[in-house]
Amino acid sequence: MNAPSRKQRIEQDPRWQAVLKRDASADASFVYAVRTTGVYCRPSSLSRRPKAENVEFFDSAEQAEAAGYRPSKRQASDQTQVAAHHAAMVAEACRQIERAESAPSLEQLARHAGMSSYHFHRVFKAATGLTPRGYASAQRSRKVRHHLENGHSVTDALYDAGFNSNSRFYEAADQLLGMKPSDYRAGGPNTDIRFAVGQCSLGAILVARSERGVCAILLGDDPNQLLEQLQDKFPRANLLGADADFERLVARVVGFIEAPAIGLDLPLDLRGTAFQERVWQALQSIPAGSTASYAEIAQRIGAPKSMRAVAQACAANCLAVAIPCHRVVRSDGSLSGYRWGVERKRQLLEREALPES
Numbered sequence: 001m002n003a004p005s006r007k008q009r010i011e012q013d014p015r016w017q018a019v020l021k022r023d024a025s026a027d028a029s030f031v032y033a034v035r036t037t038g039v040y041c042r043p044s045s046l047s048r049r050p051k052a053e054n055v056e057f058f059d060s061a062e063q064a065e066a067a068g069y070r071p072s073k074r075q076a077s078d079q080t081q082v083a084a085h086h087a088a089m090v091a092e093a094c095r096q097i098e099r100a101e102s103a104p105s106l107e108q109l110a111r112h113a114g115m116s117s118y119h120f121h122r123v124f125k126a127a128t129g130l131t132p133r134g135y136a137s138a139q140r141s142r143k144v145r146h147h148l149e150n151g152h153s154v155t156d157a158l159y160d161a162g163f164n165s166n167s168r169f170y171e172a173a174d175q176l177l178g179m180k181p182s183d184y185r186a187g188g189p190n191t192d193i194r195f196a197v198g199q200c201s202l203g204a205i206l207v208a209r210s211e212r213g214v215c216a217i218l219l220g221d222d223p224n225q226l227l228e229q230l231q232d233k234f235p236r237a238n239l240l241g242a243d244a245d246f247e248r249l250v251a252r253v254v255g256f257i258e259a260p261a262i263g264l265d266l267p268l269d270l271r272g273t274a275f276q277e278r279v280w281q282a283l284q285s286i287p288a289g290s291t292a293s294y295a296e297i298a299q300r301i302g303a304p305k306s307m308r309a310v311a312q313a314c315a316a317n318c319l320a321v322a323i324p325c326h327r328v329v330r331s332d333g334s335l336s337g338y339r340w341g342v343e344r345k346r347q348l349l350e351r352e353a354l355p356e357s
Contacts (some may be wrong), residue, residue, distance in 0.1 A: 007053035015057050018043040021029045021033030028119050033064050039072040047072055050292035083173045086123050089113045093124060094135065098274070103136035126154040128278050128301050135274060173249050193234055196242035197223045200254045202344050208239075209248045217253060219340040233318065256322060257321060260288050267324060272313070273304075279313035286327045288352045293331045315339055321348070 005292040010016050017027040022045035033040035034050040040061065041047050047340035061071065095110050098218040104112075109132055110120035138254050193215065195208035206226035214357045216233065230239065242250070249266075256264040270277055278301045285300075286292050292300075294307040294314075303309070314325035317339065326345045330336050 005053070007051075010052040010055050012157070013057065015043070016052060016055070019055070020049065022046065028115070030057055030059055031064050031065070033069040037072075037178045038069055040069040041072050044071065056142050066307050074219060084164055084192045086126075087299060087302045087304055088113075090124055090128060091304075093120075093126070093132065094302060097132070097136050103133070106132055108178050112144060130278060130281060131338050135278070180213075189232065191237040192240055192244050193230075193237045194246050195227075196246055196250045197226060198254060200257050202257060202340075202347060205254060205257070206249070207246075207253050208248065209246070210269045212269040214319065215269040215271065216318050217322055218318065219320050219344060229318075239242060242303070257348070258351075261354075263288075264322060267318060268322060270319075270323075275306075276308060276313040276316055277295075280317060280319075280323045283317075283325055283328065285312070286324060288324075288327075291327050291333070291349065292330055294336075297328060311336070312337070327352075 004012070015026070015030055015032070017023075018029075022044045026043040029043075031040045031042055031058045035054045035056060036050070040058065056067075058067065058069075065071075078271045080089060093113060096109065096112065098105060106121060108118050109124075110117040114119050115123070121131065124130075124135075128135060191210060193208050193210050193214070193336075195206060197204060197206045199205065202219055203221050204219070204223040204226055206216065206218040206220075206223070206229075207214065208218075211212055216230055218229055220226050220229075238354055254265065256262055272280065279297060282297050282300045292341075295304070298304050298306045301310075309310075311313045314328055315337070317323045317325045320326075320340055326348045327340060328336075335342050335345055335349075
């Protein structure tokens with residue numbers, strides 16, 4: 001018996017029927033490429049139907065491009081529309097999480113967005129840098145901190161943040177706050193933070209670390225002012241001078257500032273609002289030697305109209321270079337304000353633009 005021809009194999013593939021029907025419900029499942037033109041399309045594309053023997057199927061646009069195909073003009077337009085739709089959908093999902101008394105399930109969020117749970121999870125993480133559960137956790141952390149910082153009791157804080165039992169709250173407290181809730185409410189009196197002050201080519205530098213990770217990298221001209229900033233951030237923590245092991249950590253940070261090509265991979269103790277942590281996560285995805293605009297970061301986190309809030313999140317960052325807010329520029333490429341001075345921002349970007357030796 002003769003083996004089926006390529007044309008027959010394609011015609012027997014269920015995906016071919018989706019192409020013939022221009023089935024929009026299949027757009028999230030695959031793309032088809034046309035070998036004679038070198039382009040790929042979604043199943044719902046209104047482009048002229050190709051001959052079956054010239055078609056090749058791929059699970060995603062990325063796979064098609066990796067095989068050497070380019071998007072058709074209609075596909076490129078479709079991708080822009082899809083990206084805008086995804087950004088709006090993610091922004092609505094974030095608002096849904098923020099409004100809810102308890103975190104919605106992945107299935108609930110996906111159903112509201114009109115997607116499968118798998119596809120929604122992938123789109124949400126690509127846009128925000130966080131899973132839906134991670135975003136809900138960050139939002140819950142923000143609520144707890146807000147209530148404790150404003151003098152509310154631990155009990156009020158836990159119920160207002162959506163915890164329905166003391167045991168669940170205290171199990172999550174270390175991850176949310178980095179310390180016991182009562183300690184956080186009191187300003188962290190039982191928290192040990194080790195720090196050291198040094199010098200680098202950008203001036204004075206202070207590096208501080210809690211039990212969870214590096215919690216501050218500050219730059220400036222006056223070492224005493226840097227210490228005052230650390231005290232303001234952790235007003236009742238136990239600030240401890242560094243030992244020899246900690247000095248080596250400071251040397252790693254200084255080394256990265258002087259030669260960005262060596263990279264910097266440190267455990268970080270991030271303490272921000274849910275929105276700030278989304279922005280900081282997006283900043284960490286900007287490669288050294290590259291920049292992104294405030295508008296691009298806002299788009300990436302699914303909040304395209306939040307450029308001003310993105311700029312404020314950059315200004316609130318207290319982990320210089322580890323959270324690379326210096327890589328964010330205006331839409332025209334010019335440098336804007338930087339917490340540690342525009343000239344330092346310029347120098348950091350110039351060093352990262354240098355080719356590796």
